[in-house]
Amino acid sequence: xxxMTSSARPLLNRRLAxxxxxxxxxMSALAVATGSINLGQGFPDTxxxxxxxxxxxxxxxxxxxxxxxxxxGVPELRTAIAAHQLRRYDLSYDPDTEVLVTAGATEAIxxxxxxxxxxxxxVVALEPYYDSYAASIAMAGGTRVPVTLRPQEDGFRxxxxxxxxxxxxxxxxxxxxxxxxxTGTVLTRAELAAVAELAVERDLLVVTxxxxxxxxxxxxxxxxLAAFPGMRERTVGIGSAGKTFSFTGWKxxxxxxxxxxVAAVRSAKQFLTYVASGPFQYAVAEALRLPDSYFADFxxxxxxxxxxxxxxxxxxxxxxxxxxxxxxxTTDIRPLGEKDGFAFCRALPERCGVVAIPNxxxxxxxxxxxxxxxxxxCKRTEVLEEAAARLRTLAG
Numbered sequence: 263x264x265x266m267t268s269s270a271r272p273l274l275n276r277r278l279a280x281x282x283x284x285x286x287x288x289m290s291a292l293a294v295a296t297g298s299i300n301l302g303q304g305f306p307d308t309x310x311x312x313x314x315x316x317x318x319x320x321x322x323x324x325x326x327x328x329x330x331x332x333x334x335g336v337p338e339l340r341t342a343i344a345a346h347q348l349r350r351y352d353l354s355y356d357p358d359t360e361v362l363v364t365a366g367a368t369e370a371i372x373x374x375x376x377x378x379x380x381x382x383x384x385v386v387a388l389e390p391y392y393d394s395y396a397a398s399i400a401m402a403g404g405t406r407v408p409v410t411l412r413p414q415e416d417g418f419r420x421x422x423x424x425x426x427x428x429x430x431x432x433x434x435x436x437x438x439x440x441x442x443x444x445t446g447t448v449l450t451r452a453e454l455a456a457v458a459e460l461a462v463e464r465d466l467l468v469v470t471x472x473x474x475x476x477x478x479x480x481x482x483x484x485x486x487l488a489a490f491p492g493m494r495e496r497t498v499g500i501g502s503a504g505k506t507f508s509f510t511g512w513k514x515x516x517x518x519x520x521x522x523x524v525a526a527v528r529s530a531k532q533f534l535t536y537v538a539s540g541p542f543q544y545a546v547a548e549a550l551r552l553p554d555s556y557f558a559d560f561x562x563x564x565x566x567x568x569x570x571x572x573x574x575x576x577x578x579x580x581x582x583x584x585x586x587x588x589x590x591x592t593t594d595i596r597p598l599g600e601k602d603g604f605a606f607c608r609a610l611p612e613r614c615g616v617v618a619i620p621n622x623x624x625x626x627x628x629x630x631x632x633x634x635x636x637x638x639x640c641k642r643t644e645v646l647e648e649a650a651a652r653l654r655t656l657a658g
Contacts, residue, residue, distance in 0.1 A: 335363025446585020574650025
């Protein structure tokens with residue numbers, strides 16, 4: 263009986279019982295086992311700017327951040343985040359009271375929801391959504407209320423009437439992600455204005471996941487919800503260095519918002535990691551001060567990779583929803599005679615040596631996402647070219 267509990271009570275609490283091993287772990291293991299190209303998990307296969315990597319090395323050698331950094335984050339990074347928000351969006355934040363550094367955006371999301379949501383509160387989120395949203399809402403004791411982005415010919419769109427209908431007297435918070443993972447949708451100015459009006463009218467808090475803010479294409483524009491009338495005092499904005507600078511392993515994210523909101527999030531965050539990524543915080547501070555040409559070149563490179571993979575997927579027979587943002591492409595597998603994304607993705611490595619992710623894992627209503635599959639294009643050009651060549655076998 264050693265190592266066993268004395269009752270039949272499950273070890274995992276009921277709030278997390280529905281969350282097993284993530285699909286990313288399963289598919290990444292499958293990629294290794296089959297020697298496949300992994301276009302499932304969203305991380306680059308090259309490092310970011312050499313000067314930023316060297317800034318981290320310099321911080322290590324100079325003894326900056328090798329011990330616990332300040333709880334809110336090192337002053338240099340908080341100042342750089344505030345300057346970035348002012349320069350890019352004309353949003354002014356006090357680095358001492360309105361900026362908080364976190365262990366990536368995932369911790370920022372968890373800390374915000376744990377801080378702001380009471381058990382029984384409803385949280386409205388745009389479906390499909392990043393898988394940590396559901397787990398974080400569950401840990402906070404909230405009730406998840408999905409509003410589904412619907413596929414149109416030009417991409418996935420938000421039904422504003424459906425969003426309004428989802429808000430009840432029990433709704434505490436809207437969780438908004440734009441640019442949106444996994445669909446690549448970028449909410450328009452008109453859509454964001456409508457979301458802002460609803461939040462003000464119903465006195466709702468809003469958490470905005472903006473980690474792909476610098477990855478928008480084809481004339482799309484990222485607009486922070488906090489910049490809309492009545493929103494600054496009720497919005498927690500979340501950003502991240504990982505997606506913009508291709509150092510996802512550094513786990514440096516941040517929160518911006520009014521002092522009371524940031525203080526609340528900090529109260530939860532201090533009991534999660536307390537602090538993290540000390541030397542990397544100094545490097546990210548330098549990264550945020552890179553010239554606009556860096557961001558433009560980064561965006562152009564990702565747009566070219568998007569087009570390369572999208573073309574390969576189309577030639578392979580997929581229906582492709584070319585994204586306006588992020589570094590993911592959602593496809594419809596029904597033109598290939600398939601309808602079950604899970605079965606398709608589990609068989610794909612053996613069929614042609616490529617790994618993807620079934621979008622159904624991002625849905626409460628799994629049937630809504632069943633025919634959709636996501637591919638990541640944040641890889642080297644030669645890797646994408648080889649993946650496209652392998653996928654062409656599906657058409658033959």
